[in-house]
Amino acid sequence: NRVHRIAVIPGDGIGKETVPEGVRVLEAAAKRFGFQLQLDDFDFASCDYYARHGRMMPEDWKERIGKHDAIFFGAVGWPDTVPDHVSLWGSLILFRREFDQYVNLRPCKLMPGVPSPLAGRKPGDIDFYVVRENTEGEYSSVGGRMFPGTDREFVIQESIFTRHGTDRILKFAFDLAQKREKKHLTSATKSNGIAITMPYWDERVAEMAKAYPDVRWDKYHIDILTAHFVQNPDRFDVVVASNLFGDILSDLGPACTGTIAIAPSGNINPERTFPSLFEPVHGSAPDIAGKGIANPIGQIWSAAMMLEHLGEVEAGRAIVKAIETVLSEPKLRTGDLKGPANTVTCAKAVADALG
Amino acid sequence: NRVHRIAVIPGDGIGKETVPEGVRVLEAAAKRFGFQLQLDDFDFASCDYYARHGRMMPEDWKERIGKHDAIFFGAVGWPDTVPDHVSLWGSLILFRREFDQYVNLRPCKLMPGVPSPLAGRKPGDIDFYVVRENTEGEYSSVGGRMFPGTDREFVIQESIFTRHGTDRILKFAFDLAQKREKKHLTSATKSNGIAITMPYWDERVAEMAKAYPDVRWDKYHIDILTAHFVQNPDRFDVVVASNLFGDILSDLGPACTGTIAIAPSGNINPERTFPSLFEPVHGSAPDIAGKGIANPIGQIWSAAMMLEHLGEVEAGRAIVKAIETVLSEPKLRTGDLKGPANTVTCAKAVADALG
Numbered sequence: 211n212r213v214h215r216i217a218v219i220p221g222d223g224i225g226k227e228t229v230p231e232g233v234r235v236l237e238a239a240a241k242r243f244g245f246q247l248q249l250d251d252f253d254f255a256s257c258d259y260y261a262r263h264g265r266m267m268p269e270d271w272k273e274r275i276g277k278h279d280a281i282f283f284g285a286v287g288w289p290d291t292v293p294d295h296v297s298l299w300g301s302l303i304l305f306r307r308e309f310d311q312y313v314n315l316r317p318c319k320l321m322p323g324v325p326s327p328l329a330g331r332k333p334g335d336i337d338f339y340v341v342r343e344n345t346e347g348e349y350s351s352v353g354g355r356m357f358p359g360t361d362r363e364f365v366i367q368e369s370i371f372t373r374h375g376t377d378r379i380l381k382f383a384f385d386l387a388q389k390r391e392k393k394h395l396t397s398a399t400k401s402n403g404i405a406i407t408m409p410y411w412d413e414r415v416a417e418m419a420k421a422y423p424d425v426r427w428d429k430y431h432i433d434i435l436t437a438h439f440v441q442n443p444d445r446f447d448v449v450v451a452s453n454l455f456g457d458i459l460s461d462l463g464p465a466c467t468g469t470i471a472i473a474p475s476g477n478i479n480p481e482r483t484f485p486s487l488f489e490p491v492h493g494s495a496p497d498i499a500g501k502g503i504a505n506p507i508g509q510i511w512s513a514a515m516m517l518e519h520l521g522e523v524e525a526g527r528a529i530v531k532a533i534e535t536v537l538s539e540p541k542l543r544t545g546d547l548k549g550p551a552n553t554v555t556c557a558k559a560v561a562d563a564l565g
Numbered sequence: 566n567r568v569h570r571i572a573v574i575p576g577d578g579i580g581k582e583t584v585p586e587g588v589r590v591l592e593a594a595a596k597r598f599g600f601q602l603q604l605d606d607f608d609f610a611s612c613d614y615y616a617r618h619g620r621m622m623p624e625d626w627k628e629r630i631g632k633h634d635a636i637f638f639g640a641v642g643w644p645d646t647v648p649d650h651v652s653l654w655g656s657l658i659l660f661r662r663e664f665d666q667y668v669n670l671r672p673c674k675l676m677p678g679v680p681s682p683l684a685g686r687k688p689g690d691i692d693f694y695v696v697r698e699n700t701e702g703e704y705s706s707v708g709g710r711m712f713p714g715t716d717r718e719f720v721i722q723e724s725i726f727t728r729h730g731t732d733r734i735l736k737f738a739f740d741l742a743q744k745r746e747k748k749h750l751t752s753a754t755k756s757n758g759i760a761i762t763m764p765y766w767d768e769r770v771a772e773m774a775k776a777y778p779d780v781r782w783d784k785y786h787i788d789i790l791t792a793h794f795v796q797n798p799d800r801f802d803v804v805v806a807s808n809l810f811g812d813i814l815s816d817l818g819p820a821c822t823g824t825i826a827i828a829p830s831g832n833i834n835p836e837r838t839f840p841s842l843f844e845p846v847h848g849s850a851p852d853i854a855g856k857g858i859a860n861p862i863g864q865i866w867s868a869a870m871m872l873e874h875l876g877e878v879e880a881g882r883a884i885v886k887a888i889e890t891v892l893s894e895p896k897l898r899t900g901d902l903k904g905p906a907n908t909v910t911c912a913k914a915v916a917d918a919l920g
């Protein structure tokens with residue numbers, strides 16, 4: 211009897227609405243595919259928690275969720291009460307780093323029923339992965355400010371690329387490309403402008419490529435790469451990028467496939483030394499929070515990725531199929547996709563479609 | 566009798582084809598609007614020059630072009646012979662920094678006759694400026710490598726934002742927004758992730774905004790901002806961004822308006838202590854270089870921006886009008902826009918349309 215122990219963290223804003231709906235679909239999948247879920251709820255990693263405790267998480271957060279098989283996460287951030295860099299660096303970015311979730315895996319797929327803002331693209335035309343480095347690079351905690359409050363004031367922040375950190379994400383990306391039909395890897399760089407760290411990135415890509423003679427690879431500077439996402443999204447298969455470039459490409463990619471509201475992501479520790487974390491790409495969306503209208507599909511698709519990671523491959527795929535069924539049906543879509551459904555009715559439809 | 570002294574630098578690749586055509590239109594405008602041009606050609610800032618001299622520019626490059634009224638530039642880079650970071654940091658990036666061209670001004674405008682890859686957008690719908698900081702930020706020369714060739718190897722590069730550098734670009738952007746009809750400024754940030762430098766940027770934006778009570782302003786994190794460029798490009802008026810974010814947005818913006826081949830830019834020293842530099846947004850395009858098929862419009866539009874900067878406002882506007890006339894005529898467009906024209910015939914058509 212397979213039992214999966216999941217830490218459930220809704221966080222802020224619409225996370226509190228989408229996470230319970232993701233759980234609904236997880237439970238339906240457990241019933242249908244014969245595994246068990248042990249779900250533990252946590253109220254930390256939220257700005258509400260911050261308001262009560264003056265910090266985003268308790269001191270012993272690592273002990274409390276570090277033994278779970280995975281973390282099912284909503285969204286974090288409520289800038290009216292806690293500045294974003296405080297709430298994020300005190301929770302999500304800490305998880306990624308302390309649990310060594312060095313892969314941020316983000317599929318971009320044009321789904322049936324979701325109109326693309328790009329002219330003339332249809333389901334099947336866009337189907338690639340962004341593989342984002344998730345622990346170092348431009349997201350660094352090293353730096354500071356000098357001469358504060360004067361005309362000479364300046365701030366410095368260091369980008370740091372280690373061989374350890376660079377090689378392991380490249381290896382993951384090349385492995386993934388090798389397993390796919392097109393076997394095509396694209397590296398995001400900016401070695402012409404960011405002329406210290408990015409030439410190093412290029413160097414490691416060229417080195418890693420030698421071990422994958424069957425993978426066709428190319429590289430584009432990030433500026434023109436964003437242009438190609440809009441103009442030639444069908445060109446991509448696996449796109450590997452640094453922390454910042456991956457962050458950008460994994461919002462832009464889903465925007466090209468219609469909406470970031472349905473995009474999922476896995477923050478993965480491939481060695482399974484620590485729990486991996488699954489969350490939608492969208493944020494806490496203060497503007498629509500509390501209204502029950504948020505699109506739950508990004509959260510539900512993240513649940514599917516989590517199940518695949520936990521070995522429930524069949525269940526994960528069935529959820530993605532159920533999502534496709536629901537998105538194909540105008541009356542089951544939420545308002546952002548011009549449908550009449552709300553968060554709950556849309557999620558129930560996915561659970562029903564699971565059978 | 567108005568005389569403008571221009572340093573003409575074709576650089577590499579298609580720059581050698583588009584610059585002469587830009588000059589053709591400049592000369593037609595001079596005749597038509599009654600000013601004089603003194604054009605001095607320079608062969609440095611090119612990889613050919615590098616092949617002959619082992620460096621991108623002569624020692625005395627600053628003396629040779631520093632007294633000109635402006636620099637009319639093509640493109641630089643030929644990665645087969647010189648790595649991009651060497652050619653760019655030895656020429657274009659040096660110009661920007663040494664001539665304190667701290668504003669990189671890049672219009673994004675959907676033009677008649679240029680099909681947008683976005684569904685349902687027509688000329689007039691997209692019309693905004695990217696104002697890019699052009700001398701500091703993420704494009705820094707401070708950093709290096711440790712433990713080379715070992716498993717412990719790492720590289721560091723520092724991003725540096727000074728109050729001096731940040732405030733002057735924000736001031737330029739707010740001034741521009743104030744002069745425009747919509748009076749709307751958008752700041753590109755990433756203060757939730759890049760949590761040392763970007764909160765500082767936000768702080769300076771909020772401070773500068775106080776002096777412009779009539780300008781409506783907002784900010785978006787760069788990831789979701791790229792999504793809005795695709796989904797809501799009509800929302801923007803003036804977008805101000807750091808060096809790297811501005812670089813990305815000013816390729817993505819023109820991609821959303823159809824093609825980066827027609828996009829112009831001005832690298833501007835507003836104080837006029839040094840010459841400003843005008844160049845297309847596109848690069849040297851090795852894949853199509855030497856064939857005479859490159860679209861000359863980005864270069865010609867850059868010529869128009871240069872003339873406006875030099876006080877020839879009427880001539881600059883007339884060139885933009887002539888560009889619109891030519892783009893509206895299918896048979897005058899180049900192959901990238903599915904027309905039969907080549908670099909020369911397209912540019913001649915613009916010169917003719919000037920009358």
Ligand SMILES: CC(C)[C@H](C(=O)O)[C@@H](O)C(=O)O
Binds near residue numbers: 403433
């Ligand atoms: C060629 C490159 C260094 C340059 C930049 O990144 O600034 C280019 O992309 C640009 O936008 O002018």
Ligand SMILES: CC(C)[C@H](C(=O)O)[C@@H](O)C(=O)O
Binds near residue numbers: 298758788
């Ligand atoms: C909220 C923010 C810090 C985060 C990031 O930049 O990583 C988000 O944009 C994401 O993509 O997961």
